[in-house]
Amino acid sequence: MTHVVSENCIKCKYTDCVDVCPVDCFREGPNMLVIDPDECIDCAVCIPECPANAIFAEEDLPADQIAFIKLNADLAFADGWKSITKRKPALPDADEWNGQPGKVKDLQR
DSSP states (O other), rough: EEEOOOGGTTTTTHHHHHHHSSOOEEEEEESSEEEETTTOOOOOTTTOOOOOEEEGGGGGOGGGGTHHHHHHHHHHSSTEEEEEOOOOOOOTTTTHHHTTTGGGGGGGO
């Protein structure tokens, strides 16, 4: 099992989670973070750190977010999605987008 970043991270990209990750499993894209499933050790320390409540254990992922298991795995290895290990500011309008549904169409790869 691994942890999965879900849709609510899109257009927010808070990075509080990367500071606590003991194995540096987060990858950064233009407007979202993902978790590398090969690196994640299932420690769960990232879950309470996410201001967007966008991180779930794979088995706890809401049914409408199941596609994010594959999406995290695919994007973790995509060109340009680099490891992120230090916290940095969220996207400028993150607070406005936090909690908004239907953001998958806005994902930038």
